[in-house]
Amino acid sequence: GAVVSQHPSWVICKSGTSVKIECRSLDFQATTMFWYRQFPKQSLMLMATSNEGSKATYEQGVEKDKFLINHASLTLSTLTVTSAHPEDSSFYICSAPVRTAGEQYFGPGTRLTVT
């Protein structure tokens, strides 16, 4: 149990375009999901907390108008990178907490390359 899927696994896009990444909890419901970004050889950086039915909570320094998050159902959260720039190239990972302890289960990640 506790499987999180993410799509696409990798994407290449041109500068100025938008990219949507989907995160799904396959065998449980997730009222909360987390979006992380990870640059090569660096640690996870929390970008935002996605809440089902309400607005996402963004971490300091993360532009909410650039990284649009929608959590429309209990099993799906989406992250849209708008007007992508090469510096947005990174590994984007979503996670969802499970059970009372709150251990997070991660999707496999999306590698975004902006040319």
Add this chain to the structure above:
Amino acid sequence: GQNIDQPTEMTATEGAIVQINCTYQTSGFNGLFWYQQHAGEAPTFLSYNVLDGLEEKGRFSSFLSRSKGYSYLLLKELQMKDSASYLCAVRARQSNYQLIWGAGTKLIIKP
């Protein structure tokens, strides 16, 4: 402030035992988690401690001392596939599931 410290890198030999330490200073404490992350992949959950003591799961064990703000992950009978980064994370607040993450310890296993 919130702070989690782990060694940046460790090296060990195949078949041996290695202990990865983690110390934390957080505003609250509602559990400590260990994750494994292979290069280019997402983290996978290894263990959870909320009470003092040792939790054993096969070759992996995790220990917690809340009074010392200290945990360790013990890996026995090391295998080459254990080469990965190991992340320590603390859930500081009961009210939400957000975790505070350490920078991770890169473990290199040599034959």
